[in-house]
Amino acid sequence: MLLTGNSLFIVVVGLLLTGGLLSFFTQSKPKLSVALGFTFANLAAVSGILLGLWVLIVGTPVDLTLPWAIVGQALMFSIGPLSAFFLTVISLLCLAVSVFSYGYAAEYIGKNNVGILGLLYNLFIFSMLGLVASGSALMFLFFWELMSLVSYLLVVYDHRDPKVRRAGFIYVVMTHIGTLFIFLAFFLLYQAAGDFSFTAFATAGHSLPGSVKTLIFLFVTIGFGTKAGIVPLHIWLPKAHPAAPSNVSAIMSGVMLKTAIYGLVKVVFEVLGGGPVWWGVLILALGTVSALMGVMYALMEHDIKRLLAYHSVENIGIILMGIGSALIFLAYGNKTLAVVGLTAGLFHVLNHALFKGLLFLGAGSIHFATRTRDIEKLGGLLKRMPWTGLFFLIGSLAISALPPFNGFVSEWLTFQSLIMLGSGSLGPGFVVLGPVAGALLALTGALAAACFVKAFGIQFLAMPRSANAENAREVPLSMRLGMAFLAVLCLLFGILPGTVISLLGTVTESLLGTGTASVLGGNRWLDVVSALGPGTVVSPLPVLGLIALLALVVYLFTRWAGKGGTVRINETWNCGMELTPKMEYTATSFSKPIRMIFKRVFLPKREIQTDYVLKPYFTRSIKYKGSIKPVFEDVIYRPTTQWFIKFSNKLRGLQSGSIHLYLGYIFVTLVVLLIFAR
């Protein structure tokens, strides 16, 4: 074959590097730079999709070793099914985002150096693809760190804002601390394997003593958990994602976080081959907590990008719930059931990439059109930006896991695997644990829906709340195309989940030894089944068909029946007063009931300042200030850093400037050493 996997991979990498460099060197002509940078990224993304699908369908891994070695370590890429799946996901999203970026980058022309943006953007994709394609831990860490570095630089791309700088700093430091744990895990594996290649790791990993395995497991959980943003390691996420340009946030949130999932799955399933039951329970618990906390904090946000970032925390939690239950089943040796959980998790990886990407692009479009990310200043955008509105709505429905969109299918599978925990006769505790986790997932889903009713409703419906929103215009075609692509995929994978699930078969086959045939119904393309019991099926496409058909019937019936049907446009009833945008319900007020219900979690604070003309009847002005307590920052992070800085400041006293003291140090050292040597 002319186009082998190897050459395709080289093409992908080559395109990305060329695109980045071309974009960088044409920075004096911004338009050209943008065109070059994103065109190459697009081509690379297309090739990446081809490559990923090729491996997934043909099933033969792509192996590529670089012609030079570093420190005796062969530098190799190895794209197995798991890598291929993530590669496809990354490429898919990057394709949409790159199309979107043609128009979006125009926002930065004249303001910032778009050549740098093009360079970093391509490098970013390159680092992620390289990461999932890595065949050895050295390569993995190399690309992992490169990815962190590049994404940091992208986060601080708009660095004139001090908040952005701070966000970038917190991000890069937390990531780095997470990386520390990954290093530890890999070094422990290296000690056993004597080599850094993942194949050697897998050989050695399966036969490690339990305590070392557990240590490695905990290290990767913390390490990858930091990147994935599991609670309480998530605090960088809502700071960093909003700071980056929106196309980058889409990629960061949509796929960069997933590289952590990739690493976790790779190490826990492929290298360690699963472990004791409590591993799975831990992952499940972390997932549940992250999902809930993520969505709750998301509800309290009215910065659209921060809101979306918190939803990433939530969705990572959902992914982990699937993976956690798979781990539990694996621990009990039930691979058939484990497949369901793993499929659920991995499918959600894809789905989250699509709809979160879509939503971030939507947020980017809104910012592009209105210059604000504060949803309290928006409103009425659906009329002004109908396409963006439609796409955002689709994204909102998908992320709320509503049928017939893709989010529903993966969440359905997650529900199934959780219920199976209860009925799979895994021991009495799981009878309670499984359904309760399921119920909490339901709560998460419902809160997510509430959050997106807020996000969509406040931004797109009713009247604009500011002049910026009033004057918004629909975004350029390229941006709409990028969003449309993702929106279509959200629907497509929602109604034809079989396509994805059958592709995932190769992946589960390689990780668990069992394909996903059991998750596919009899009608291969129509159904998703769980291994739970007979008839536990969902068939999204027929459901959609039914909805469409009945909707048409209902529509026609309403048109036909009755005398009424004339429509008169009039003002909104407002107790007889003229309605102004100031009277509209705001995002803050929308989320207030939830804030009050969960006040133990949020610890809301409010200050009301009233300025009276005549106390206590006539007020001149009322100032309302509400906030919720950032618990994790206040309890964990701030005290730790403050202690550390205090400690460092104290230690600085050692270098007091006195030469006599310095000589004293030498004196003491010498005396101590002399005594030591005696």
Added chain:
Amino acid sequence: MPLLLLSLPPVIAVLMLIVNKRKIVTVLNVLGSLSIFVTGILVARRVFTTGPVQEWGQVIYIDALGAFIIGLISIVGLLGALYSISYTSHEVDSGKVPEGRLKWYYFWFYIFIFTMLAVVMANNLGIMWVAVEGTTLASALLVGYYDKHSSLEAAWKYIIICTVGIIFALFGIILLYVAAVPILGEGSSTLDWNNLVRVSQQMDPKLLKLAFIFILVGFGTKVGFAPMHTWLPDAHSQAPSPVSAVLSGVLLNCALYAILRVHLVVGKAVGSGFSSDLLLIFGLLSVGVSLPFIIVQHDLKRLLAYSSVEHMGIIATAIGIGGKLGLYGAFLHMLNHSLTKSTLFFVAGNVTQKYHTKNIGRIKGVIKAMPISGPALLLGTFAIAGVPPFNIFISEFTILSSGFAQGKYLPSGLLLVFVTLVFAGMVFAMSKMALGSPPGRVKYGEPSRWSAVMVLIPLVMISVLGIYIPGFIDNILGQVVAVMGGGR
């Protein structure tokens, strides 16, 4: 050839005093540094291709280890000398330093290079000691070059502390001599390293232990091992930036080289555990002590100086960890640190010349103000903090993997934690300077085109070395490791 290498710097230094015009000084500097570079590389190449070189009787002895350091001196010396051109002329033009002092700058610079070369090439440990002391004396005046309060203070501390240290080292060498005399007899050849290392197993281990302690404390002061490192941030921050680069980049390595020479002798006699463990302890202590100073640092160049303490600590730890891979990593790290630190000191030079301050809090938006130094500052910081695609990542990775592979969890783990926290400190400070909007008083542009180019050269080198280690470097490091007893 080695003799030529050794005689070139003093000749150039003296010539510097003779000429008077700035242009001629510059030309002489370029020619001189290039010739030293070429000769140095040729000497090193000869060693690597044909084995250890002895010349002038037994006075000069260069093996792979020495050749490696000679290579470092050549490269960093060249970079420093070339960067000095734009740096010093800017200082003269802006009236900070009278033009007459320029030739003294170069005089001491080349004397400094000479003393360092002498350290490496001397076979006789006594002569090596003299040369090490010579480096202190030569560079002390470079540290005090600005004749400001702070630079005088730094120079004074530098010379006093290092001299005190070095006296201990001398005592250690005498003890070594005492131990060697019963076997080798009296005479100057007794202190020749190649003789000592040959008979090391027959020497009195107790005496050797004592000797090593004195030498470790003595030369360790010069290396910047905590807690004897106190002179280092002062000196490095007060010296002119090119000199800081040479101080950090090679002088510390030269001092470490001196310790390693003795380490090799002592290690064979006492069993490698003793001296390796001491190196490990001092290495980790240095990394740990530098950490808080990096976290809460207000001075750009002091920050870099503490980072040097940290990196010398890493190298020492790596040697202490040992093993083929550990030693390989150690010397790779030596190379990487020299290049990266040079980049950063050059950047710091440019930045201070632009912003007229070293205070981190007063420097902002370098990326916007300086098209090359700005990104270089950011990238260099990540490089020095061990992030790919830069070279230090590779060497730190190698060192740590060696540590874990040998089951030395505690030191390796500690090292990893320290390095991670240092990363936070470095990035915090550097991003504060690099990002944001520059203050209005700062005009766009580099101090000069030349100074920008001089930042780019090492930056490119560290980037390339981060993804590709050429075969010859691999070969060189293999030979160095062999000298260090790590096997091939």
Added chain:
Amino acid sequence: MELANLQLTLVTLTLASCFLIVGGRRLDSVIKGAATQAVVLAVVTGLRGYSTGVHEMYVAAVLTLLIKGGAIPFILYKVVAKVGSERGIKSYVSIKMSFVICCALVIVAFWVSGETLGPAAGIAGRTVPVAIAMMLIGLYLMITRKLAVNQVVGLLIMENGIFLAGVGTTNGMPAVVELGIFLDVVVGVLIMGILVFRINRAFDTINTENLRNLRG
């Protein structure tokens, strides 16, 4: 035998001269003490040369006499004279206390080195502890004395200690090395002198306590 005894006496005298320096209350007396020590050291060196028959030692003795006993004290006097005002020593620790501490240091030195060389080491066995003691005392002086010149003197004591070790334990260091060391000492003191001048010019004092601006 008598020669050996004489040597031992002189070695002890070298150590004693340290206390002369520690006890000095004025800078010039401190410098005088240093010069005295150098003279004693020169005599020791000469005697060693005589007893071992190594003639290079005579050269060393002469050099010691000329440089450490003559040139360096002269430079230091000049510095003190130029710098002017501060003649009294300034110390963190009182002189009485210093005596006590230095005695303790001598004991430490003997304790630490006693076993290493063994009882059979003869004259070497006596000089090494003395050398270590001198190094410690010199360092102690540098730590406690505030004036720059006084610190240089502390440094000199340390160097003398080393020198004594070299002379006492071996039959003289190799000549090249010896010369190198002398050269270093001279250049070192010269450079320190230059720096003391500059410091005095810049700070109006040679009290190193004021050199505390570089910290953290």
Added chain:
Amino acid sequence: MVQALAVSLFKVVFLVLLAPLLTGIIKKTKAFFQTRRGPSIFQPYLDLFKYFQKESVISEHTSWIFRAAPIVFFTTMLVAGLLIPVVSTAGLFNSMGDVILIIYLFALGRFFLTLAGLDAGSAFGGMASSREMALSSVAEPATMLPLFSMAVIQGTTNLGGIIEGVIAGGSALLTPAHLLSFAAFFIVAIAETGRIPVDNPDTHLELTMIHEGMLLEYSGKPLALMTLGASLKQLLIFALLANVFFPWGIALDGSLGAIGIAALAFVLKVVFLGVVMAVIETSFAKMRLFKVPDLLMGSFLLGLLGLITKFLFRG
């Protein structure tokens, strides 16, 4: 196939026709207990007919969401109705989805309903949407847990499967787990159908309303769809309550006689539930909004207790 299709079509029509009646019966019962005469039980039909004759006034601020919402809301309820076994487990569409899909179809309808509430820009709609979303969110785990509990016992989330399992289980059914789950779901049903003490379906008083607030801007045919949809939803939730926990009488095949009996049984069960609901509505006062979550929490705890007893009694 054809038979199954026929059963399903019959079911839809049956449900749509029955839904307003249930509402009417509840109103009438309430009136009885309040010693009023109250409207006829067929009043809801008349109301719907009336709405169909009126023109509809639409706010100038609204978007297409406002117009689409009634259709989406009503359609999702219809589809949910098709998926729920009401008279027979042999409906054509029963196997197209399970209980999770049904709950999420409700959620889809609610999503559009609440969006429509926000669309006109009035504060009433916004407030109602906000409350609806908050309460339904809290209700969600309480809804799911009893259903999951049943699913765990019967080993499937398919409603037909659960129902058949329960029938096959016979007398062994009355376990504490089952009853506790039923109790939990009953409380949820109160909240989901918008009844006192959670919501007051009869008021348009701004400060207390939830569901009605969202419909405030609707008139004419869209209002008819919304009202009918709400009635349908109420019926469906009763159907879940009746058929999942007490499925006796339901037809296990598509035969005409069985379906006839099943339809009768269903009507009886639902009317009984309606009367009980009416009794509850008249005997309680409406709760303060922020007390409702406590009620739902109680429901959740009941469900949890059910699970735990299942785990205890399993031996």
